[in-house]
Amino acid sequence: MRDPDLQRLIDTTAAAFNARTTPGSPIVELNQHFFAAAAAETGMATPHDKIEPLPVCHHLAPALVTAATGSIETANVANALSHLMPHLHWSPRTPGRHDPEGFADNHANAVLVGNGGLEQRDDIRMGLSLIAPQTTYPNHQHPPEEIYLVLSPGEWRNDDIDWHEPGIGGVVHNPPEIEHAMRAGAAPLFALWCQWSS
Numbered sequence: 001m002r003d004p005d006l007q008r009l010i011d012t013t014a015a016a017f018n019a020r021t022t023p024g025s026p027i028v029e030l031n032q033h034f035f036a037a038a039a040a041e042t043g044m045a046t047p048h049d050k051i052e053p054l055p056v057c058h059h060l061a062p063a064l065v066t067a068a069t070g071s072i073e074t075a076n077v078a079n080a081l082s083h084l085m086p087h088l089h090w091s092p093r094t095p096g097r098h099d100p101e102g103f104a105d106n107h108a109n110a111v112l113v114g115n116g117g118l119e120q121r122d123d124i125r126m127g128l129s130l131i132a133p134q135t136t137y138p139n140h141q142h143p144p145e146e147i148y149l150v151l152s153p154g155e156w157r158n159d160d161i162d163w164h165e166p167g168i169g170g171v172v173h174n175p176p177e178i179e180h181a182m183r184a185g186a187a188p189l190f191a192l193w194c195q196w197s198s
């Protein structure tokens with residue numbers, strides 16, 4: 001039986017994406033491949049040991065307040081997230097050769113669903129990214145297809161779409177293996193991502 005707070009996050013996230021869907025939108029694929037799989041819980045919850053929060057995590061509380069200002073859908077996501085926050089394990093990504101100076105201290109990711117997350121499974125992944133103000137998360141790529149629900153100000157790019165600001169509640173789609181990046185301006189960048197392999 002899935003944790004009710006995690007179920008509420010999955011439901012409110014699906015609603016936030018669906019509020020932005022249009023004919024031909026990648027959200028159709030997201031529903032077919034990600035949320036159809038997420039309907040069934042497959043993994044055991046793994047309680048995380050209490051660990052010291054990373055310094056960048058002091059941006060989380062204000063980021064949740066900002067996320068709630070976007071729309072009723074993002075407010076519902078922020079509220080669901082606030083209940084899960086005490087259980088998340090934040091960590092920097094594996095360092096890359098082109099990481100800017102100080103990058104490791106100025107971003108963190110937390111897995112909600114998938115290996116290392118609150119629900120263990122390897123068919124889909126859902127998680128959060130937090131980036132400190134004035135920090136760029138440099139170009140990266142991965143085999144799974146990915147859609148972000150944007151929960152803050154901040155800019156995004158991939159090899160098909162130049163830098164732009166989707167806004168709170170906006171959607172960013174990255175096809176498999178495309179190079180993509182995001183950058184925070186004056187405010188922290190905060191987003192929820194869903195990944196799947198089709």
Ligand SMILES: [Fe+2]
Pocket residue numbers: 140142146174180
């Ligand atoms: Fe990504």
